[in-house]
Amino acid sequence: MLNSLRSIVQEVNAARDLKSALDIIVTRVKSTMGTQVCSVYLRDESEHFLLMATDGLNLDAVGQVRLSPDEGLVGYVAVREEPINLEKATDHPKYQYFAETGEERFSSFLGVPIIHHRQVLGVLVVQQGERRRFDEGEEAFLVTMSAQLAGVIAHAEATGALERMGAAATEARFKGVAGAPGVAIGKAVVMTPAADLRGVPFQTCEDIDEEISFFHRCLQLARDDIKALGLQLTDRLNQQEQALFDAYLAMLDDASLGGEVVERIKEGVAATYAWSEVILTHERNFASMTDSYLRERAADVRDLGRRVLSYLQEQVQQCRVIPDDAILVGEELTASMLGEVPKERLAGLVSVQGSSNSHVAILARAMGIPTVMGAVDLPFTQVDGRELIVDGYRGSIYTDPGATLRKHYEEICAEERELIKGLEALKKLPCETLDHHRVPLWVNTGLMADVVRSLERGAEGVGLYRTEIPFLLRDRFPSEEEQRIIYREQLEAFAPHTVTMRTLDVGGDKSLPYFPIDEDNPFLGWRGIRVTLDHPEIFLAQVRAMLKASEGLNNLRIMLPMISSVTELDAAKTLVYRAYHELLEEGHRIEIPPIGVMVEVPSAVYQARELAARADFLSVGSNDLTQYLLAVDRNNARVADLYHAFHPAVLRALQSVVNDGHSQGTSVGICGEMAGDPGAAILLMAMGFDVLSMNATNLPKVKSVIRGITLEQAENLLDEVMLLPDAESVTRTLEKALQDAGVTGLLRPGGAD
Template sequence: MVERVLAVRGPRSLLRQIREVMSAGGPAQGRLDKVVRIIANSMVAEVCSIYLRRASGEMELFATEGLDPSAVHVTRLRTGEGLVGEILRLGRPLNLSDAPLHPSFSYRPETGEDPFHAFLGVPLLRGGRPIGALVVQNRTARIYGEEEVEDLQTVAMVIAEIVASGELVGLAELKDVELAPHRPERLKGVRFAEGLALGKAVLHDTPVAPEKLLADDAALEEVRLRDNLEKLRAQIDEMLEGHHVVGVSYEVLETYRMFAHDRGWTRGLEEAVRSGLTAEAAVERVRSEHRARLGQARDAYLRERLHDFEDLADRLLRVLAGETPGSRKLPDDAILIARNLGPAELLEYDRTKLKGLLLEEGSAASHAAIVARALGIPCVGRLQGLRDRVSEGDPVVVDGETGEAYLRPRADVVESFQARAAVRAGRRAEFARLRDTPAITQDGDKISLLMNAGLAVDLDNLEETGAEGIGLFRTEFQFMVAEEMPRLDAQTALYTRVLDAAGGRPVIFRTLDLGGDKVLPYMQAEREDNPALGWRAVRMGLDRPALLRLQLRALISAARGRELHVMFPLVATVEEFRTARALVDQELAWAHRRGRASPSSLRVGAMIEAPALIWHLDALLPMTDFVSVGTNDLMQYLFAADRGNARVSDRYDCLSPPALRVLKTIGDACRDTGTPVSVCGEIAGRSLEAFALIALGFDRLSMPPAGIGPVKRMVLSTDREAAIRGMAPLLKSGGGSVRNEIETLARKLNVAL
């Protein structure tokens, strides 16, 4: 116990001495020299050296006690060279009893380090990025103890922060030292939502930066850390009970809880506080260690664990600061940077200022991507290492056409972007001119183009795009962004506003499609092993008929003498549709008995998303007034590939023979029975895929607002009969995707894609 007390007292005394040097005046080099001298004396080391990383990637000796002082600012090591390069490569301490025997040892005669054998070096980490190294050496061959390693890490963390702040060395002298990414970078990802955007980087849930690094009382600080850890765990327990979850899966929250109780993580925080750091500084130190160690892992599971610790660290910092999660203010022209987002999280931001979205993870079929497309926000995802390569306020270009992101772009890149943006503006002007032009093919077939919506703000797009109506109104969005269950009057008011805005144009309301990855903050939910195939959509409504009937009552009340279309999602059996339709009849009868206003006509339909229905269309279609093909879910179930899982979501192509044959089967069955059918998945809003749908016989497409113009231009240039003839042999292909063949067909027919 006495030894541990002395060990704690040692680094605290050392940190206090460093703080005194920081506050003293004098030349920067002189203060650096004093710091390494203090560290050497405290660590009983014969050598202490500080290396800083230049923008070129070279590591330069900035200060030393024990080596030849003439080597300062002379000795430079290339990227990965020597033991210092090995420290940066590993991102963790290097502890050697006989350094010259290590294969990475690089002898530099100007330093005079020949006599020294014992070597301990730790990285200077800032935001998980190595900006330098702190090294101690001794003549006698030995391995440094665990407490010595821990003490040097604590000192390194403090030095990294004060170097970056300019307190120890003037920022002018560090202008060529890479304290944060500053060089232009181009990252290749995947296009989630089309468009171009130039703006300033805003980090989603930016952690609170610790203002105070050194604690006044280590014992009291440890108590503060433990108290706030308990608050953190209590918050996570609450979320798992379903009180504060918006768009976050329970599996993730279970992982949060597991790591919040992780002994290794907790022990690392406690030891950092005992060494003299504040709780906030301890979180940053442990976070940097995890970033450096796990960020280079090849194993995807280990990289995911890093993300778990990152999120946990951010949440703990907010708890320590007394903050609670909520909406954030944005600067003008904001580009949001995040690992991943749920749909409700994206909706917390001001869409008038949010110009683009960049994600490390995600999928084009994820709901965050769907919301981004609905809001017209360019989005690129799967940008590896994004968060560690960009700083708050960096200029950023989002290229939603090529699926790329430019960080701190060069002037020529900005000029090219502006030229392309001008071309897109011209294209939008062309689409605007086509707004009131009917979508009729070259051979005279009328194609109805409708838009998808789910938010009140989407209604403005009806007039702007010239859409003929709303082919899919996602009613669950109102529930997801609310703090409590919307009451009957609130639901009725929204649906009334939607019908008013439509001005007599058709609106198809999809009843609540909740469950899976769409969880309400005020409803208790059970964890499911496979939520996409679990208790969701119409299944939830049928099991909780009061919830579904309340919504149906609001829809019937809102119609008031107007035509009403109601559609049930994820119907898997004929019996499910029969039961759901009976609830509509009950609510309509309830309104009639009380003399309430009712719709002039009421049409009830089903979404075809479950493959089982494809082989029972002969029984389903006569019971429906219309159907809509939800290709997003239909394709993920057809190919057994979770659309939200980046590792499998792109393994199939909707323009492949199996998918095209399924779609043709549905279309043919609807034509045979005279059942109106539309396609309302994401593919309806992409010109090439929409061309394929028209060639399969579909004449009603519902899409994100941004897709109306491009698809209408495509329709106006298409000879449908020729497209049908060209598509027929492709359906018989024995290969995989026929995307290239369909594009070749479209080009041959001079279709404007």
């Protein structure tokens, strides 16, 4: 059955819409299992289960039979969230007869839930006339089929909800990973790489005749290209190979691909989308063929598709108008795509792929653009031109928002604008509590764009300068001198304030295009200090550049990422001192800077005392530490709900690091996203962290919260939350305490959940 399962999943993936997908499922599952009935019931907006497709029951019942969760065997399967396998369904107390279906002829029943992200989407059912219990193999097949199809059905449902043709737009929500804080309301502008057949946004056309003429003009340009290429290669190809160009030309005729596209255009679909749709259908058809020669023709179809698409897109791009409130949406947004839109028109970003540590997310935070990354279930090609709400706090995207939801987020935006105005007055005031406890607020930087924003917000230093950014922006390793110039700019901009430069931190989800690290489990693999200790030539060049850049300023600190043992720290310090002595011998007048450790893995937590005895400072990277403690990939939208910095285990680990660091007389800071959360900052201050380092955008909010509370209040609050059993309890307690203190407006705005 494994081959059948693969084949069914492939067919369903190729379906144009949800109805087609469901029809394929019931027909193919019925045939594969040799049953008399296969049906799919899906949960609707009213939480009822609607018969959406069947092969074996009365077709008139489709879309008519609706069951509540406490009705019938289908509802029973959904409530129990496990298979129900019955030899005689009518004997079960939950059996309920629906005359419309004609199911009285069938005795045996096997139903399995369709579950996606812990939510029951529906129920997949097979039925048989004779009394028999489906065997273990059949039950296992149907369970496996349900699990395989859950994501496909969820995606098809989402796409259907956004379908423009013949249906009114409906509000829908999609989940991702928070990339940059803030809320944006605007129009979606789908961005795709050139000639990417799978990334063409769905668009309609108003003038069908003009669209057909436009399509034919582009086809002719492609024909001319193919003919010219064939002539150029006449002397190098044999007759059989030359025939390939004739085949390409034949496929473009109205009797072939061109004709199919024209038919779709006549239905009101734009030429670019119609072309991509037709090409992808033919590519899938060829790819699924058993004959190897025909299967390889899929590559020919794909190549032809890209050639024509490039002409179609080139013409469309010249006429594209960017709205004033543009929200860029793409499968994988890049910095160059951001550059195509004037900054004053860029309201928000949404990327289907990528993480909160992706370059585009870092850039968005520096620019203050609300961003959601990793929105894997968003059918991004369907949203071009639609109104979107981007909630960069919770990682949510809403399409076609209704009046109530829109009003809710407009109020949040208004509050934010008023809040920013009020916070501007805090720039020159010290960050201290009502009882005069001083808390230095530093910033995390990576681009020169961060510098101006940070200084405008009153930053007192840099707790994390991401040196990998200049590496990511090049197609080769930057030279020692190139690095020195970049580092000097940062050090001079913040002088005399301290700048903490983290040595190259690649690996995990940060891979250099010219130094790829391909691993099955990159977060537990070759990353951070592990890479640079294995390549001392890279490490030494970077440290030398840092030391030379600090000459005459002496405001540098060097921080080592991903340290998991004292051995790694000792090895790295040896290399730093080697670089220092080399530069002294070369005549440079420099001082050895403080050398610190990033605490971001559990082993560093438990060896914090030993690390603190050898280091000049410790700095907790709360993002990675949280994901390693909770075994949750923080960039994975599917488990985002399990990632919570207020988890009791995280809070206890943070307190332990502070205590152990201070026991050795070593300063302890924190430079993860947690430090920029106004509520979390209260707890971190109470724990005794010496420095909080955050994105410049959050600095005024954190300062305002700290200035509105006493240290004693913060310490009492910390004592209370450290006894709580879960993150939800901590969050509720923290919110109530801040409300009582009158600082609720500074908390991170919530979504409309």
